[in-house]
Structure formats: C-alpha cells, structure tokens
Amino acid sequence: MSLLQVSNLIKTFGGLMAVSDVSFAVEEGSIVGLIGPNGAGKTTVFNLITGNYRPDSGQVLFEDRELTSLPTHRIVSLGISRTFQTIRLFQNMSALENVLAGCHCRMGSGSLAAMFRTSAQRREEREALELAVAELEFVGLGAQPMQQAKNLSYGNQRLLEIARALATRPRFLILDEPAGGMNDQETQDLIRLIRAVRDRGITVLLIEHDMGLVMKVCEQLLVLENGALIAEGTPEIIKEDPRVIEAYLGTDEG
Amino acid sequence: MKNVRTPLYLAFGLAMAVMPQFLNMYWVDVLNNVGLYAILALSLNLILGHAGLFHMGHAAFYAVGAYTTAVLNTTYHIPILWLLPVSGVLAALFAVVVARPIIHLRGDYLLIVTIGIVEIVRIALINNVFGLTGGANGIFGISRPELFGLKIRRPHEFYYYIWMFAAVTVYLFHRLENSRFGRALNYIKEDEVAAQGSGINTAHYKLIAFVIGAFWAGMAGNIFASKMTIISPESFSFWESVILFTIVILGGSGSIRGVILGSFLIIGLPELFRGFASARMLVFGAAMMAMMVFRTEGILPPLPRVYPLDKLIKGGRA
Numbered sequence: 001m002s003l004l005q006v007s008n009l010i011k012t013f014g015g016l017m018a019v020s021d022v023s024f025a026v027e028e029g030s031i032v033g034l035i036g037p038n039g040a041g042k043t044t045v046f047n048l049i050t051g052n053y054r055p056d057s058g059q060v061l062f063e064d065r066e067l068t069s070l071p072t073h074r075i076v077s078l079g080i081s082r083t084f085q086t087i088r089l090f091q092n093m094s095a096l097e098n099v100l101a102g103c104h105c106r107m108g109s110g111s112l113a114a115m116f117r118t119s120a121q122r123r124e125e126r127e128a129l130e131l132a133v134a135e136l137e138f139v140g141l142g143a144q145p146m147q148q149a150k151n152l153s154y155g156n157q158r159l160l161e162i163a164r165a166l167a168t169r170p171r172f173l174i175l176d177e178p179a180g181g182m183n184d185q186e187t188q189d190l191i192r193l194i195r196a197v198r199d200r201g202i203t204v205l206l207i208e209h210d211m212g213l214v215m216k217v218c219e220q221l222l223v224l225e226n227g228a229l230i231a232e233g234t235p236e237i238i239k240e241d242p243r244v245i246e247a248y249l250g251t252d253e254g
Numbered sequence: 255m256k257n258v259r260t261p262l263y264l265a266f267g268l269a270m271a272v273m274p275q276f277l278n279m280y281w282v283d284v285l286n287n288v289g290l291y292a293i294l295a296l297s298l299n300l301i302l303g304h305a306g307l308f309h310m311g312h313a314a315f316y317a318v319g320a321y322t323t324a325v326l327n328t329t330y331h332i333p334i335l336w337l338l339p340v341s342g343v344l345a346a347l348f349a350v351v352v353a354r355p356i357i358h359l360r361g362d363y364l365l366i367v368t369i370g371i372v373e374i375v376r377i378a379l380i381n382n383v384f385g386l387t388g389g390a391n392g393i394f395g396i397s398r399p400e401l402f403g404l405k406i407r408r409p410h411e412f413y414y415y416i417w418m419f420a421a422v423t424v425y426l427f428h429r430l431e432n433s434r435f436g437r438a439l440n441y442i443k444e445d446e447v448a449a450q451g452s453g454i455n456t457a458h459y460k461l462i463a464f465v466i467g468a469f470w471a472g473m474a475g476n477i478f479a480s481k482m483t484i485i486s487p488e489s490f491s492f493w494e495s496v497i498l499f500t501i502v503i504l505g506g507s508g509s510i511r512g513v514i515l516g517s518f519l520i521i522g523l524p525e526l527f528r529g530f531a532s533a534r535m536l537v538f539g540a541a542m543m544a545m546m547v548f549r550t551e552g553i554l555p556p557l558p559r560v561y562p563l564d565k566l567i568k569g570g571r572a
Contacts, residue, residue, distance in 0.1 A: 050451065076453030088448035090441055096561060101441050105453030107434050111466060114433030115426045121433070128434075133566045145563060168453050 001064065003028040003172060003203050009058035011044055018044045020227040031194060031204045033218035037247060041227040042207045043085055046174055050082050051075045062172065077105045079171035083161040083178060091150040095141055095160055098149050099132040102167025135163040139193060154181040173197060175206040179213050191217050223247065270417060274410045282409040284525045289416035290478060292517035295501040296423050296510065297470030302499065303508035304436060305463045306443030308361055310495045311368030314375040315468035317490035318345040319475025321379065324393040324485050325386050334399040334480045338473050345472025346465045353464040357457050372495050379487035392486025399480045412481055419477065423470065424510055432559055439463055504545060506552030515554055
C-alpha cells in the first residue's frame, strides 16, 4: 500500500484543463519530486491534495482514506502538511508563534480552559512551546525565536514555513519550491534538511525548479506538462527521457 | 520594559479605585459609561481586533442582552443578577444564528451584512416584535441589581459594579489572548489560507469569537438595562456600533490597554468638551484621519506576547 495514491485527478478552471487525468503513488519514506515547466499544473496538484481546491473528478487516498471531500484543516490533522510557493507566514508575529500555529492541531484546550488556565491547558502550552522551539532548532532558526517573521531573510522565511509544517507532526510533507530565493549555500543546507526530515520518517513530496537540488535529493521524479503526467522514474531515467527534454527545451522544429 | 509597566497599571487601578471619592455624581456617571463601553469594546476587540473581522453590528448583541433582561425582569420578576448569564447566553445564541451563514464573508462584505443585522434588530424592536419589546417607547420599570442584600442604585455603587466587571473581563480576556485560542484568532487575521494550511479550523474559531464577544455584549446589556431601568431601541442604533468600532480601531486593535484608553477618549473626552458637542463628528473624523496617517495600528498597539523561553533555550534571550 502506498502512503499517498492519486488517481485520475482532473481539475479545470473555466476552459483551462489545469490537471488532466493525473495518477501517481508516493511510497512511505521516499523523497519524490514533482517537476515540469511553469504553468504545468504542479501547484494545482498540491492544492488538490491539501484540500485548497476540490477536484472535478478523481481521487486522493492517504493511507486508504479519501481526502477529496475533507477541509484543509482536517487533512492537516490526518498528517499532511505543506509549505507555500509564495511565502505565507504570519508576517507580524514572531517566528516562535508561527511554529506554534503548526502545534495547534495537536492541542485540545479551548477558550474556557484558557480563561481558567486549567492545569491541562498549562501543560499543553508548555509542551507546545518545547516542540516549537525544537522545530525551530531543527531547521536552524533556534537563535531568533522572537524575531518577527517579516524581518527574517527570504531563505529563513522558507525554513520557518518548513518548521511550521513540521510542528503539525505530519507523516507526509509537501514543499512547494522550498529553494526559491535561496543562495547556493542555503540550498546545500536545505538538501541536508530535507534528508533529515525524511530520516525522521516523514515522506516528502516537493516541487522545485532547481534541478541540482532535485537530482540530488529526490529518489523518484514525476514530470508534469500541460496538466498531464508525461514521465515518471528515478532521476537518472528522467534525465534521459526524450519527452522530458522536449518539454523543457523544446524540439528543433519548435 | 515590563518593570516599568506593572507599576503604571497598578497606579491606574488604584486611581480608579479611589476616583469616586473625589468626583460628583455627574462625573461618576460619565465614568460608568466609559466602563460600560470599555466592556463592550473589549468584547468587540475579540472579533474585530484579534480575528480581524470587520463587525459593525455589535450593538445588536448588546440589544439582545438588554431586552432579554428587561422582558424577563419586568414580566417574570426574575432578579437582575440571575439574568446576567441568561442575557449573555441569549445574545450568544443569537450570534450563532446570525453569524453562521455569514462567517465566510471577508472585509467589506462582512461589514455591510453586520450593519444590516444591527438595523434589522433596531427596527424589529421599534415594531414591537412578538409584542414583547414595547415598540418605540421601550420597556421601563426594570429593577436594580441586588448583591448580598445590597441594592446597587446610586452612580457610586454602579461605578464599582461596572468597573469590577470590567476588571474581571480584562483578567479573563488577557488569559484568552495568551492562549491557543488567542493565537488562532491572530493567525486568521494575518493569513486565513495559511491558518487553514497549518491545521486551524478557521470557520470554527471565527464563530467562537462571535459567540464569546456576543456573550459579553449581552451581559453588558444586562448591566445597562439595570443601570437605566428604562431601555428603548434608540440606545442600540447603528451609531453605537460605530462608536465601539472606533474605540477598538483608535485605541489599538487587539490591545486591551488600547481599547480601555479608547473608551476614555471616545466616551470621556466629549464630556470634557461639552461646548463643542456639535463638532464631535468633526473631531472624530480628524482624529481618525490623523491616525491613519501617523499611527495605523492605533494609539496603543498590542505588545508582542511573552513566552517563558529562558528555560528552553540555553543562553536564550526571550
């Protein structure tokens, strides 16, 4: 059984077929890359998995559970979390509070518990704080927990999004262009981080345009073009695939 | 920083406690109004300040609470203080009914619908809905609250009643702010999509913000009804909602101290400048414009939350 099974996914926007009949599976414990030219529908596929969009037809199964009718926050609590292509942090809040947002779905105390500060509520807050600090340290942002998100460098904002996603204690992590805006050194660190995430037992699916990173870190690649899956395989196979080369570089006649 | 503020808050508390000894009845009553609006604005602050929902119909919840108290007290002679939670619950139920269908609306759309709600409530009251509300004349003969055999009647007595209630409100809402619940509201205000993507049920939290805000506004309505002993629809007009909205935005969205300062400025100041009462709107407008230019977050914006990080990070400077 695959961890994630996507079958015959279709999504249209008006007359545009953004995702046409895409099927693939992601095995537990793997690092899978979803690549393709701009506008190929990669982010749309992510949005369909995480419940931001509803597919016109098709299925997304996570551990044999149908996701397509669930709201986003339920999907997160089932164990799928994500980062965004355009950074979506809580800009005016501290790095720590951004990560605490991820802890939210694993906590239970409500408004009454907060008003009367029950012992269970205080314990839960303390545990969340410990987890948030640990995740900040894991991505390498442990030194500046009270820094406002908007004051972090672009690369660090990407890391903070990953820390927030990890704080939801996911089994499956979706990264949308994690290296976007990073320099070479930061990208190398990111590669190590993605491997460290996988070593924690978290399956990773990522979109990335930095082919150096993709070829290094991904064990399996999926190639989308014009909303359709055109190739699938290890990086070595994909590199030689004529359809992929054509999609990226065009043909001689083109 | 914290060490400077704590004595300031204590001094303010102390000054408020002895204030009535030095003021005549008129000025105590002004402060009573300030306190009542502070309670209302604090409850609106949860919805508008923390969750960022442009809600301009808060007077509707206030009205439901006041009329619940008035009707049940004058018809069934139920003691006022017993009706305090009852008024809160009814206002909260009303909030669930009206907020649920509109909870997904954003910004200006929500603003327009909430204005509609407060107008519908006011017109329903004028038209003597269910034959209970007494029409345009309202309801009179509401009794006074009685606490441990002591009847609260004079402005000085109401002063302590209202401001004690405000103090408890501040205490509870401060805790609410510094919790999972308070943070969730802030995440929604900052970026709703990211909040959902982080696993927060945004619709649920927005509704709960409305419910708690309405519960408190309903209780404030109870206090108002027993303070006035007569209530009529004109006390719950759209203008009341605008004043509350202004207090929160002017004082500082999401900031308890800002909202209290805002109540003093918006309710108290016009009393100081009674001669210019007709120019009040002009001053309001000018103040709002100056703020939008110079202090977009309000006069006293919220402080960052403090977390006990010292124990967690070695050499941490939290």
